[in-house]
Amino acid sequence: xxxxxxxxxxxxxxxxxxxxxxxxxxxxxxxxxxxxxxxxxxxxxxxxxxxxxxxxxxxxxxxxxxxxxxxxxxxxxxxxxxxxxxxxxxxxxxxxxxxxxxxxxxxxxxxxxxxxxxxxxxxxxxxxxxxxxxxxxxxxxxxxxxxxxxxxxxxxxxxxxxxxxxxxxxxxxxxxxxxxxxxxxxxxxxxxxxxx
Numbered sequence: 001x002x003x004x005x006x007x008x009x010x011x012x013x014x015x016x017x018x019x020x021x022x023x024x025x026x027x028x029x030x031x032x033x034x035x036x037x038x039x040x041x042x043x044x045x046x047x048x049x050x051x052x053x054x055x056x057x058x059x060x061x062x063x064x065x066x067x068x069x070x071x072x073x074x075x076x077x078x079x080x081x082x083x084x085x086x087x088x089x090x091x092x093x094x095x096x097x098x099x100x101x102x103x104x105x106x107x108x109x110x111x112x113x114x115x116x117x118x119x120x121x122x123x124x125x126x127x128x129x130x131x132x133x134x135x136x137x138x139x140x141x142x143x144x145x146x147x148x149x150x151x152x153x154x155x156x157x158x159x160x161x162x163x164x165x166x167x168x169x170x171x172x173x174x175x176x177x178x179x180x181x182x183x184x185x186x187x188x189x190x191x192x193x194x195x196x
Contacts, residue, residue, distance in 0.1 A: 023094035027054045034076050035059035046095070048074055051085040061095045070103075070110035070125045103128065104136040119154060122169055129165050131156050147181075147193050161189040 027045040032038065033056040045054045053076040055063075063075045064087070072092055074083040089102055092111055103110040103123040110125035114132055121130040130136065133154040142149060147160040157166035159179035168174035181188035 023090040024057075025049060033059055034078075035063070046091070048085070048091065049088055050074070051076065051083050053083060053085075057095065060091075064092055064095050064100075065113065070112070070123065072111075101130065101132055104130050120156075120169075129156075129169070159188060159192075161192045 025047045026043040027040055027047050029042055031040050031045060031054045033040055033045060034053065035055055036059050038056055040054065040056055045056050046060050047054045051074050053074055055075065059075075064072050067073075072087040074085045074087065076083040086109060089109060089111075092100075093102055099115070100111060100113045101121055103121070103126060105123065105126045105128045108123060108126040108128070110123040112121050112123075114121060119131070119133050121132055122128075123130060131151065131154045134151060142160050148166060149158045149160055150156070151158065157172075158164070159166050159181065162179050165178040167178045168176040170176065175183050179188045180186070181192055
């Protein structure tokens with residue numbers, strides 16, 4: 001059995017580190033796109049990280065844009081096999097259009113494509129609400145006082161203790177998806193000051 005030299009191992013490691021930093025991994029060798037069947041020369045396609053199936057960039061982008069599910073499945077199918085892997089967030093983000101949004105919850109694969117009139121995205125994967133106006137980019141700080149806060153951009157009411165929305169999707173008074181403070185005269189959290 002032939003042993004790899006130290007130089008070969010270091011070169012392979014450097015290539016892996018470089019690819020890990022890229023959102024999309026280009027195909028290293030010639031292959032056919034399994035959707036449009038065009039010949040892809042090295043670097044013309046996208047190699048999916050989870051399953052190593054390869055597609056042309058336009059076909060992959062179309063699959064993402066046409067997907068109605070919160071998780072994008074690998075589109076590889078043949079007569080006897082259908083891939084059950086999903087695309088990673090960075091693969092979706094690098095291939096998507098400007099009107100798409102990925103859920104801000106940690107490790108959540110959910111995403112949506114939105115219209116200008118939509119201000120919130122209720123993620124069906126993790127059941128969290130995302131503000132599309134400020135895209136969770138606003139820093140909210142509390143020094144003292146009540147546990148009720150309001151985003152200065154989108155005016156979303158926030159419970160400081162639970163770090164979640166004050167109200168559910170129905171707005172003020174809807175406790176179905178938000179803070180449940182004072183429902184049945186109970187606090188929403190043991191550390192809640194019961195002021196909202």
